[in-house]
Amino acid sequence: MHKLGETRSTNQRDHLLQTPDTFVRAPLPGMSGATAIVHIAPAAGAQFTQYTAELEAGGTLGATSAQRFFYLLAGEAELTVEGSTHALTSGSFAYLPAGTTHRLHAPQTAKVAVIEKNYVASARTAAPAVLIGHEDLVVPTALMGDDDLQVRGLLPADAAFDFAVNTMTYQPGAALSMVEVHVMEHGLLMLEGGGIYRLGDAWYPVTAGDFIWMAPFCPQWFGALGKQPAKYLIYKDWNRHPLA
Ligand code: UGY
Ligand code: MN
Numbered sequence: 001m002h003k004l005g006e007t008r009s010t011n012q013r014d015h016l017l018q019t020p021d022t023f024v025r026a027p028l029p030g031m032s033g034a035t036a037i038v039h040i041a042p043a044a045g046a047q048f049t050q051y052t053a054e055l056e057a058g059g060t061l062g063a064t065s066a067q068r069f070f071y072l073l074a075g076e077a078e079l080t081v082e083g084s085t086h087a088l089t090s091g092s093f094a095y096l097p098a099g100t101t102h103r104l105h106a107p108q109t110a111k112v113a114v115i116e117k118n119y120v121a122s123a124r125t126a127a128p129a130v131l132i133g134h135e136d137l138v139v140p141t142a143l144m145g146d147d148d149l150q151v152r153g154l155l156p157a158d159a160a161f162d163f164a165v166n167t168m169t170y171q172p173g174a175a176l177s178m179v180e181v182h183v184m185e186h187g188l189l190m191l192e193g194g195g196i197y198r199l200g201d202a203w204y205p206v207t208a209g210d211f212i213w214m215a216p217f218c219p220q221w222f223g224a225l226g227k228q229p230a231k232y233l234i235y236k237d238w239n240r241h242p243l244a
Helices: none
Strands: 015-018 032-040 049-060 067-075 077-081 084-088 092-096 102-106 110-117 131-134 141-143 146-153 163-170 186-192 194-199 202-207 211-214 220-225 230-237
Touching: 015 032, 015 194, 032 186, 032 211, 049 067, 049 186, 049 211, 067 102, 067 163, 077 092, 084 092, 110 163, 110 230, 163 220, 194 211, 220 230
Parallel strands: none
Antiparallel strands: 015 211, 032 049, 049 102, 049 110, 067 092, 067 110, 077 084, 077 102, 092 131, 141 146, 146 163, 163 230, 186 211, 186 230, 194 202, 194 220
């Protein structure tokens, strides 16, 4: 049923809100039994790509020449890398350095958040190794001492990584303690609950399933609304000099 052209989706110079009613699905090269909803890409001004892959039973992702991070949103999957196969469940994630031969295979239907970024090398450290984990095993920390806002850093705080991926969980009524304006860009997937996101000079109602891109220096703030916690998966580039 059409909605006479109405949507919460909006594409602005320094931010994008993409809501599920506007998702367009298409396979990416190399995918088999899978389609992608591309949320953000260099075509829109980002320095990374983020998409949701929807895999049918037997589906696989294609290869990439970039670093790849993925987080299993739903279903089960198997990751074969460096000679071993790892069983993944919802909340599992993996980091694969550029050029790592691997196979992500879904025995049944599965949904995966995928982030790909060209690696920015650092003279100070070697590139990171393959990392496989589960969100449940990551100890959360309170953001700026607020116990109602818990952050889980899925990747180690190690300068070898040129990006971070965190989950942030807000109890109802919790909010960022400041409007942030920073050089890092963000890709954000709302996983649970909802609230109000300030992006630039606008305030948007957001809910589970929405995607947000924030360009460098996009003013940003979030407050959780409703009776259940709000949770999102958030990417940011970091650990590199702005001139790198
Ligand atoms: O890590 C961050 O910059 C995070 N606090 N930003 C956000 O939630 N919009
Ligand atoms: Mn931020």
